[in-house]
Amino acid sequence: MTAVWAAILALVLGDAGLTGKVRTPDDVAVPNAALIVVQGDRVLTAVTNERGEFEIPGVTLPATVEVRASGFGTVREQLAASPATITLRPSVIRESILVEGTASSEAWRRPPTGTTVLTSSMLTTIPAVTLDEALRVVSGFSLFRRSTSRASNPTTHGVTMRGLSASGASRGLVLLDGVPLTEGFGSWVTWTRLPALALDTVEIDRGAHGATFGSDALGGVLTLSSNLPQSRTGTVRLTGGDLGVAALDVAAGGPAGGSSAFGTISWFKTDGIVPTAPESAGAVDVRADAEWFSALGKVRFGTPVDHITLSAWASRDERGNGTPLQRNRMAGGTFALSYDRMLGGTTVGTKISFSPNSFRQVFTTPSSNRQTETFTSTQFINTTGTRGVVEVGRVIPRGFLTARYVMTRTAADFSERRTSTSFVMALRDDADAVSMHAGFSPSSRLSIGTGIRRESRLAPRAGAARDGATVGNVTASYRLSPSVVLRGAASGSHRWPSLNEMVRNFQVGAILTRANADLLPERAMSTEGAVAVSGRNWHASAGGFWTVVKDAIANFTVQTTPTIIRERRNTGEAHAKGAELDLSLQPVTGVTLRASALIVDSRFRHSIEAPLEGKWLPQVPKVSASFSGDAAINRWTRASFSWRAVSTQFDDDRNTFLLAKVRQLDLRVRFGTDRLALDLTIDNAADARIEVGRTPLVTVAPGRTVRVGATLRIN
Numbered sequence: 001m002t003a004v005w006a007a008i009l010a011l012v013l014g015d016a017g018l019t020g021k022v023r024t025p026d027d028v029a030v031p032n033a034a035l036i037v038v039q040g041d042r043v044l045t046a047v048t049n050e051r052g053e054f055e056i057p058g059v060t061l062p063a064t065v066e067v068r069a070s071g072f073g074t075v076r077e078q079l080a081a082s083p084a085t086i087t088l089r090p091s092v093i094r095e096s097i098l099v100e101g102t103a104s105s106e107a108w109r110r111p112p113t114g115t116t117v118l119t120s121s122m123l124t125t126i127p128a129v130t131l132d133e134a135l136r137v138v139s140g141f142s143l144f145r146r147s148t149s150r151a152s153n154p155t156t157h158g159v160t161m162r163g164l165s166a167s168g169a170s171r172g173l174v175l176l177d178g179v180p181l182t183e184g185f186g187s188w189v190t191w192t193r194l195p196a197l198a199l200d201t202v203e204i205d206r207g208a209h210g211a212t213f214g215s216d217a218l219g220g221v222l223t224l225s226s227n228l229p230q231s232r233t234g235t236v237r238l239t240g241g242d243l244g245v246a247a248l249d250v251a252a253g254g255p256a257g258g259s260s261a262f263g264t265i266s267w268f269k270t271d272g273i274v275p276t277a278p279e280s281a282g283a284v285d286v287r288a289d290a291e292w293f294s295a296l297g298k299v300r301f302g303t304p305v306d307h308i309t310l311s312a313w314a315s316r317d318e319r320g321n322g323t324p325l326q327r328n329r330m331a332g333g334t335f336a337l338s339y340d341r342m343l344g345g346t347t348v349g350t351k352i353s354f355s356p357n358s359f360r361q362v363f364t365t366p367s368s369n370r371q372t373e374t375f376t377s378t379q380f381i382n383t384t385g386t387r388g389v390v391e392v393g394r395v396i397p398r399g400f401l402t403a404r405y406v407m408t409r410t411a412a413d414f415s416e417r418r419t420s421t422s423f424v425m426a427l428r429d430d431a432d433a434v435s436m437h438a439g440f441s442p443s444s445r446l447s448i449g450t451g452i453r454r455e456s457r458l459a460p461r462a463g464a465a466r467d468g469a470t471v472g473n474v475t476a477s478y479r480l481s482p483s484v485v486l487r488g489a490a491s492g493s494h495r496w497p498s499l500n501e502m503v504r505n506f507q508v509g510a511i512l513t514r515a516n517a518d519l520l521p522e523r524a525m526s527t528e529g530a531v532a533v534s535g536r537n538w539h540a541s542a543g544g545f546w547t548v549v550k551d552a553i554a555n556f557t558v559q560t561t562p563t564i565i566r567e568r569r570n571t572g573e574a575h576a577k578g579a580e581l582d583l584s585l586q587p588v589t590g591v592t593l594r595a596s597a598l599i600v601d602s603r604f605r606h607s608i609e610a611p612l613e614g615k616w617l618p619q620v621p622k623v624s625a626s627f628s629g630d631a632a633i634n635r636w637t638r639a640s641f642s643w644r645a646v647s648t649q650f651d652d653d654r655n656t657f658l659l660a661k662v663r664q665l666d667l668r669v670r671f672g673t674d675r676l677a678l679d680l681t682i683d684n685a686a687d688a689r690i691e692v693g694r695t696p697l698v699t700v701a702p703g704r705t706v707r708v709g710a711t712l713r714i715n
């Protein structure tokens with residue numbers, strides 16, 4: 001009967017448009033809420049006024065409306081009548097406090113915050129296998145190594161944000177449904193733990209966010225949200241291609257009674273390539289194969305104002321490192337339980353998660369002529385981490401307040417076996433944090449946010465002295481006109497050294513890197529400013545930033561002959577300053593283009609190690625740019641591309657080992673309908689040589705490869 005009335009209303013109202021108001025559950029107006037309606041090729045938007053009222057001309061009812069506002073959870077509602085009242089509830093536990101006035105689901109960067117939003121539909125248009133491959137189209141984001149998780153060692157799966165990579169540890173935090181997607185020992189980002197069909201949205205916030213997220217958020221935060229479909233759906237995808245690539249992805253979910261559920265699995269394998277450059281490879285060099293299996297499940301019980309969410313994700317990843325003996329295995333996952341309840345204008349939320357992980361890696365020393373290899377050691381790491389969060393949020397006139405307590409408890413056993421010796425270390429990494437945040441909109445044009453966080457940490461062993469850090473931030477955005485927004489921020493942040501940096505020695509090629517248990521935490525100050533301009537079919541953003549990291553941790557070269565030895569040290573200050581440019585546009589119906597660029601000067605300054613003064617930070621290119629897009633060729637065909645350019649960069653602290661510039665083009669063509677589609681993907685279409693590292697021998701990423709896939713969707 002509802003569908004019948006909706007059809008009647010659509011015939012009567014036609015394109016009369018949609019009006020209404022956005023309120024909180026206690027009937028407080030929500031100003032500056034953004035409303036988005038997508039109908040065919042049209043994207044219609046509006047922003048509520050100071051009384052929470054909105055008007056969207058030209059909407060055909062019934063219509064699905066997405067509503068976003070700072071401090072509130074995103075709402076999607078199907079409206080069949082106008083005027084309408086939409087209720088928003090404060091968002092908690094998600095750990096992403098954003099002060100913003102407007103948004104667009106298709107905006108490359110949200111004007112008031114600079115947040116880049118990638119929806120699941122946008123991710124499917126980017127020619128990529130893993131999420132870290134797809135994210136390279138975003139300025140300010142790069143991997144510690146140029147090769148992605150498809151073809152590199154898991155211990156190199158870090159994130160570099162805004163040119164702040166001075167060692168292998170991430171300077172960017174990755175969260176999946178509010179839980180860090182990192183391994184507790186080394187803070188390695190386990191990208192292969194994400195099934196290919198798991199995500200609903202990805203939000204990239206560049207810049208220091210320590211006041212909200214704590215350690216590791218010096219350069220930025222990636223917030224990943226898993227799917228929870230509003231209607232019953234299922235997807236099956238098969239893929240095959242060069243280098244022995246084979247993959248299977250399955251997902252299903254939807255509402256059932258008073259609950260909603262979603263589940264997905266992924267399996268992927270590849271024979272890989274020989275990572276050592278052809279001019280240096282010998283008999284000992286073999287293909288670096290990889291195979292992983294991952295799964296994610298999620299179920300929610302209750303109502304929008306009172307619900308429990310159970311979720312879990314896990315994976316097993318096995319791969320070779322380019323010689324017969326060098327292999328590694330990583331396995332583990334996360335189990336999480338959260339409860340959220342709305343009490344008038346107050347929201348209370350709790351989340352607890354448990355994350356067991358294990359890692360095993362074999363090290364060898366190849367001979368100088370690369371004809372043989374000698375076993376060096378096998379390392380074993382077993383980690384269990386427990387994390388709890390309690391948060392209270394309150395809507396106030398023209399703003400919101402939140403208070404949060406976060407507790408993490410990590411226990412790790414690290415052991416190493418050599419031919420004649422072995423040892424075992426029992427390690428701890430425990431932290432507690434209390435934070436408060438507030439957001440205000442004194443007028444319809446101005447939004448202001450502020451936060452403060454106090455955090456303490458005990459590591460690497462039980463009984464060690466606790467270290468502490470207090471950080472804060474201030475953010476502001478001002479809507480100069482309907483199409484121009486100014487934004488700025490000043491932030492303090494910090495990063496605790498990982499257990500890996502404090503206790504684990506490792507060897508890559510001919511380079512031995514030693515741990516340092518006496519490392520101090522990194523502390524950073526950052527400022528930034530930007531202007532965002534929007535037109536009818538385009539969005540542009542230009543901004544600058546400056547970050548100073550004190551006690552920056554780097555792999556410092558202490559010996560160059562007869563072998564290269566490095567040690568993790570606090571080297572003084574790392575200064576990163578630069579500019580970010582972003583543009584998205586729809587020049588014609590069915591065509592979307594996006595461009596992104598980062599220009600950065602990232603160097604050691606005031607270094608306590610004289611050889612480093614003025615040197616470029618390792619693994620940071622001076623310029624990186626991307627150009628991507630997709631187009632509907634006809635009713636049955638859609639094409640997409642991703643072009644990425646990276647300038648030269650150094651692989652070491654002394655700026656001795658230079659990696660050549662990179663130009664990579666990826667292409668995809670999809671044939672079919674939403675229900676059944678075939679796609680052809682060409683990675684590195686120009687077969688460019690991509691230098692990944694120098695150890696000191698050059699290692700490379702895969703050249704041109706072709707993949708073919710078939711996708712079946714059932715609704």
